[in-house]
Amino acid sequence: MKQNHVKHARLRLEGVEDSTLAEPDPRPKLFPRFLASIALFFFLVGMMIGRLQDPAPVMLDDIQITADGMQLLFDSEPKVTAEHVDGALVMRIDAEGSSRQGQLQLDGRNVNWRVLRSKGGLLVNFVAARPLRGQWHGAAEGGRWRLVISLGAED
Known part of the structure; x- marks a missing residue:
């Protein structure tokens, strides 16, 4: 019975012209x-939410030279790591700021210092003719963060 129905449908279709349009549908x-506009909308909303949750980078505001070292002023507390490399003190500070350099006096001897911008933040280098040792501590002060670096010659 199924075969009879299929033959009848074929016969009916062969005698009738195709009812589809020969040209494509002009409607967009x-x-x-x-779907593309919804995807774009949610992508942009996600970017805005991610930007709101991303903390602002810590900024170096000022550098002050002291009798035994240096003070760095930041807008908030940065992450600080340091090491002694061949008698020089090298500090990596997770902050942003401009590159600067200068010289300070320690026990009547010159100590060259340099603040460099790098991928990981700021590098602070202290180099002298004699090996240096350094100590540092930070404290909040009036809505800013003060990092005090004290230098001394190694014995």
Whole structure:
């Protein structure tokens, strides 16, 4: 019985002209555009939320030379790591700021210092003719962060 129905449908279709249009539908396809606009909207909203949750970088505001070292002023507390490399003191500070350099006096001898911008933040280098040792501590002060670096010659 199924075969008879299929033959009858074929016969009926062979005698009738095709009812589809020969040219493409001139109406625009709105559904792909709708999906693309929704995807773009949620992407932009996600970017804005991510930007709001991303903390602002710590900024170096000022550098002050003291009798035995240096004071660095930041807008908030940075992460600080330091090491002694061949008699020089090298500090890596997770902050942003401009590059600067200068010289300070320690026990009547010159100590060259340099603040460099790098990928990981700021590098603070202290170099002298004699090996240096350094100590540092930070404290909050009036809405800012003061990092005090005390230098001394190694014995």
